[in-house]
Amino acid sequence: MHVPFLDLRVTDPAEKAALLSAVERVLDHGRLINGPEMETLETKVAESCGRRFAVGVGSGTVALYLALKGLGIGPGDEVITTSLSWIATANAIGLLGATPVFADIGDDLNIDPDSATRLVTSRTKAIVPVHYTGRICRMEAFEALCSEHKLLLVEDAAQSFGSRLNDRPAGNFGTVACFSMNSMKVFASCGEAGMILTDDAAMRERLVSLRYNGTVNRETCIEPSLNGRMETMQAAILLERLPLVPAIIQARQERAAWYDALLADVVDTPPATPGLFHSYYTYTIQADRRDELKAYLEERGVECKIQHPILMPDQPPYKSCRAETDNARRVQARILCIPANEKVRREQVEYVAQSIRSFYGS
Numbered sequence: 002m003h004v005p006f007l008d009l010r011v012t013d014p015a016e017k018a019a020l021l022s023a024v025e026r027v028l029d030h031g032r033l034i035n036g037p038e039m040e041t042l043e044t045k046v047a048e049s050c051g052r053r054f055a056v057g058v059g060s061g062t063v064a065l066y067l068a069l070k071g072l073g074i075g076p077g078d079e080v081i082t083t084s085l086s087w088i089a090t091a092n093a094i095g096l097l098g099a100t101p102v103f104a105d106i107g108d109d110l111n112i113d114p115d116s117a118t119r120l121v122t123s124r125t126k127a128i129v130p131v132h133y134t135g136r137i138c139r140m141e142a143f144e145a146l147c148s149e150h151k152l153l154l155v156e157d158a159a160q161s162f163g164s165r166l167n168d169r170p171a172g173n174f175g176t177v178a179c180f181s182m183n184s185m186k187v188f189a190s191c192g193e194a195g196m197i198l199t200d201d202a203a204m205r206e207r208l209v210s211l212r213y214n215g216t217v218n219r220e221t222c223i224e225p226s227l228n229g230r231m232e233t234m235q236a237a238i239l240l241e242r243l244p245l246v247p248a249i250i251q252a253r254q255e256r257a258a259w260y261d262a263l264l265a266d267v268v269d270t271p272p273a274t275p276g277l278f279h280s281y282y283t284y285t286i287q288a289d290r291r292d293e294l295k296a297y298l299e300e301r302g303v304e305c306k307i308q309h310p311i312l313m314p315d316q317p318p319y320k321s322c323r324a325e326t327d328n329a330r331r332v333q334a335r336i337l338c339i340p341a342n343e344k345v346r347r348e349q350v351e352y353v354a355q356s357i358r359s360f361y362g363s
């Protein structure tokens with residue numbers, strides 16, 4: 002049996018027809034950048050996250066970079082983030098001339114508030130927790146830490162659209178929150194896209210300027226920036242897909258529950274967090290002899306991924322940055338994402354689970 006990790010083809014005929022007509026409408030009105038679909042999408046995403054404003058941008062990386070730039074982060078500043086994330090999180094900080102400082106993670110793969118607290122100095126300006134795999138971080142601890150030390154709180158919610166913690170949606174925490182809507186996400190464009198959320202009208206205005214070369218009135222540049230706008234076609238696709246997100250998450254939660262039941266006695270399945278509504282961007286197990294297990298599964302046609310195989314503080318540009326990584330190092334050698342998206346069928350879940358069990362002789 003072949004079990005792909007992710008199949009990005011649009012296989013549902015009704016969805017395909019809806020996406021094609023959305024793209025056709027954009028081709029017909031011709032406002033290919035910042036078209037009307039973008040504004041509607043911004044309003045709907047802001048609403049769904051309980052925020053006043055959303056600013057559509059070209060990617061999650063651009064969202065993080067512009068959010069931190071908009072908050073005035075720059076040379077001399079330290080920004081505390083997690084050790085385990087896609088490198089975009091550190092790059093957004095590093096590109097601004099600021100210094101990332103990497104906190105350790107807990108067994109839930111999220112940034113450990115105690116480690117972050119130990120790393121605060123007089124140069125710390127912001128904390129960027131990442132809701133890894135879609136699991137929302139212990140935000141009450143970060144809100145308290147940030148208010149105690151007068152720090153900015155920036156949510157890297159790239160992996161967590163649709164997740165909630167005690168009924169607060171991802172994107173609702175922090176001074177500013179950033180989403181990625183690239184094609185691999187739970188709420189996915191057919192390419193690259195991202196979004197920044199805020200409740201501050203002045204910040205929104207600044208972000209709108211920053212996403213278009215730091216210009217106002219389309220021509221006058223008030224500060225250097227880049228072109229980080231979202232394409233209207235992606236906005237139109239996202240608008241079609243937004244109503245599909247609850248069913249996608251429900252299907253992922255179902256697959257996670259199947260795996261939990263089939264695997265809990267042979268590997269560490271994702272731990273339960275009280276109050277968490279988990280979108281399961283990935284279903285990540287922690288397993289002994291992980292690399293051997295991955296090779297074994299791949300021989301049997303099961304595609305798996307290690308997200309991410311290199312800790313951010315081990316990446317060459319960031320090796321000299323301060324970091325606490327004891328648990329991150331231990332955990333990082335054990336993580337494995339197995340296919341658990343909405344397209345994976347029950348018999349495929351059973352096959353993957355059976356393969357894992359047979360690897361451990363169970």
Ligand SMILES: Cc1ncc(COP(=O)(O)O)c(C=O)c1O
Pocket residue numbers: 060061062063065086087089090131157159160180181182183193194195
């Ligand atoms: C945690 C995290 N931050 C930032 C990004 C960057 O988003 P993008 O790929 O849309 O630039 C990603 C992408 O997957 C991510 O997982």
